[in-house]
Amino acid sequence: MDFRTILVKDNPPVRTITLNRPERRNAMTQAMRTELISALEDTAVSDCRVLILTGAGDAFCSGLDLSELESLHGKTAAEYRIDAEQLARLFMTLYELPIPTIAAVQGAAIAGGTGLAMICDFALATPSAKFGFPEVRIGFVPALVSAFLSLQAGEKVCRELLLTGRVFGADEAQRYGLVNEVVGIDQLMTRAKSLAEGLLANSSQAMRATKQLLAAQNRSWLQSAIAAAIEASTESRLTSDFHEGISAFLGKRKPVWK
DSSP states (O other), X not given: OOOSSEEEEEETTEEEEEEOOGGGTTOBOHHHHHHHHHXXXXXXXXXXXXXXXXXXXXXXXXXXXXXXXXXXTTOOHHHHHHHHHHHHHHHHHHHTOSSOEEEEEOSEEETHHHHHHHHSSEEEEOTTOEEEOGGGGGTOOOHHHHHHHHHHHOHHHHHHHHHHOOEEEHHHHHHTTXXXXXXXXXXXXXXXXXXXXXXXXXXXXXXXXXXXXXXHHHHHHHHHHHHHHXXXXXXXXXXXXXXXXXXXXXXXXXXXXX
């Protein structure tokens, strides 16, 4: 498959997937989600033994692209559900990938960008990296990411981050367990490759079995949580607050909530 929004580079047995829309700070589009799913599914059945996920330019992934936000007005419930199901498939494909995954995060990793980073087995971030789930500030429900955040950081932290919608830095993300290491920008990819080399010294069969075991332990709960999240995401996008939030954001004004 020819990719337009990502780059896939193999340095066997390590594969690097780079979000490649630097002019848009690697903001997420439906096309990017589709390409990421395809690349991850191919990785799952390839000879790759470690995956590095990163972003081109000065950001990892700045969240939903403005063009996607504009298109959310006027969609049907069925279309909103399809969007939610696609994001769920992306997150689950990354979560259940049978090989170790490493996120190398520079700059903004917002909303779905934070989701991608924290779902990876390891997350490395530069001191200037920024994380957050600002959805509630514009009338969105951070539904799909909530299940994975609850697993990663616990319910109390999950509630605080999702309900405030505030942006936080790499050091705070590390305290919550969303980031494993904070490293200098000039050392980010070097450290990611060094970590990959260390993982390659382990038994690939044992690591694969370990990942499958960990996924199996959470599968029943996670499937239920994701099903509820898809419903919540779909229903919330039919509300007046959702459409007011989009209009306010696009109009660069404060929203007026009913």
